[in-house]
Amino acid sequence: MAISDVQEYMHLTDEEIEQLGRELDAIRKDIEESRGEKDAAYINRLIKIQRGLAVAGRLTLLLGTHSKRTRIPAAVAGSTLLALHKILENMEIGHNVMHGQWDWMNDPEIHSSNWEWDTAQPAEQWKHSHNYVHHQFTNVLGYDNDIGYGILRMAREQKWHPMYLGQPVYNALLASLFQWGVALHDLDIERIRKGEKDPKEMKRQLKQIVRKGRNQALKDYVVYPVLAGPKWRTTMAANAAANLTRNLWAYVIIFCGHFPDGALHFTEEEIEDETRAEWYLRQILGAANFKGGPLLHIMSGNLGFQIEHHLFPDLPSNRYAEISVKVRALCEKYDIPYTTGPLHKQYGQALRTIIKLSVPNSWTSSDQPEPPTPSRTRKRKSDDERPSRIKELGVWSRSKSTERKAS
Structure with a gap:
């Protein structure tokens, strides 16, 4: 169900919403003032571990695959170490560094303006599509392109088309090729298809994507296999x-945070004259957490605390567990739903939604009340139609951005 008035939906008064905002601001202030050596040590230690995993993986493949007796165990161990290295770099390091979570350290190596992560999407484009668009307009139909990533129908308000019958297949392909799907995300294929994309900007973005994607492919499928010599096939397969x-x-982690039952969608009307406190409330209602131990949270970029991440995207991720205790208490105080559950349950609900919404609404029952507005195709908004509101979401360096114009 898409919500057009969060305040009315939650039955909260203006004063209650503003008080909620003040209490969430107080949580932010407390974390900002308490950031220090322990937090810096955490991210520096994690980067060392991640780089150590990469070296260990390469050495295991290089040294362990020359013997027939150790070839298969070494290949499995090497690919596992490399997978852990890539997961840590993408989830807990790259994603969070580019959110500006560690900018307060003033370390040029661990700074959102300099970090280029080990995946196919250029950092600049990710910071626009994710930091600015997704986090500012979370789950707002027509504004947030992360609702289905342009190929999946994830809300009953989205108009059905026969092409969605293939949604389970598209979903499997998206999961398997996720870094390449994300790489194309900021292009906004829908606007290109409708002829609404600036050709010069599209060409510039495509050049960036081709260059970054080429470098990633060369690194994993040419350079490292060549260095492996006769065992190049094993190295390529491990990569x-x-x-x-x-x-x-x-x-899986991203879908568990945005598409389980309880993660609501919103209409364009909801964000008209939206206050900071109302933005906070929308973040709580539009995200979902999952439960797990410390290792699971580290490997998932602490996105098991997706609600806290959406409330405070630029605060250090290692503090989200601490923040979650306070946020949950506020949700209980104001009778606000706090969506959480085991990882397998959250993904199971997201997968069920993907399958159900591949067919027309009339073929399936809704798990929630029917939408208050009819299904329709909502035009994707351009940057000029997406106003800037929340300063903590970070900047992005696109050539036409206001930040660059001002410089």
Whole structure:
């Protein structure tokens, strides 16, 4: 169900919403003022571990595959170490560094303006499509392109088309090729198809994607296999397995945070004159957490605390567990739903939605009340139609951005 008035949906008064905003601001202030050596040590230690895993994986493949007796165990161990390295770099390091979570350290190596991650999408394009568009307009139909990534129908309000009958197949392909799907995300294929994309900007973005994708492919499927010498096939296969594992893992984590039952969608009317406190409330209602131990949370980029991440995307991820206790208490205080559950349950609900919405609404029953507005095709908004509101979401360096114009 898409919500057009969050305040009315939650039965909260203006003062209650503003008070909620003040209490969430107080949580932010407390974390900002308490950031220090322990937090810096955490991210530096994690980067060392991640790089150590990469070296260990390469050495295992290089040294362990020359003997017939150790070839298969070494290949499995090497690809596993490389997969762990890639998962850590993408989820807990790259994703969070580019959110600006560690900018306060003033370390040029671990700074959102400099980090280029080990995946096919250029950092600049990711920071626009993710930091600016997705986090600002979370789950707003017509604004947030992450609702289905342009190929999946993830809300009953989205108009059905026969092409969605293939949705389970598209979903499997998206999961397997996730880094390449994300690489094309900021192009906004729908606007290109409708002739609404600036050709010069599209050409510039495509050049970036081709260059980044080429470098990733050369690194994993040419340079490292050549260095492996006679065992180049084993190294290439290990790299492919590591990339596939990373792709599947990132896909599952992201879908568990945005598409289980309880993660609501919103109409354009909801964000008209939206206050900071109302933005906070929408983030809580539009995201979902999953339960797990410390290792699971680290490997998932601490996105098991997706609600907290959407409330405070630029605060250090290692503090989300601490923040979640306070956020959950506020949700109980104001009688706000706090969606959470085991990882397998959250993904199971997302997968069920993918399958159900591949067919017309009339063929299936809704798990929630029917939408208050009829299904329709909502035009994708351009940047000029997406106003900027929340300063903590970070900047992006696109040539036409206001930040660059001002410089």
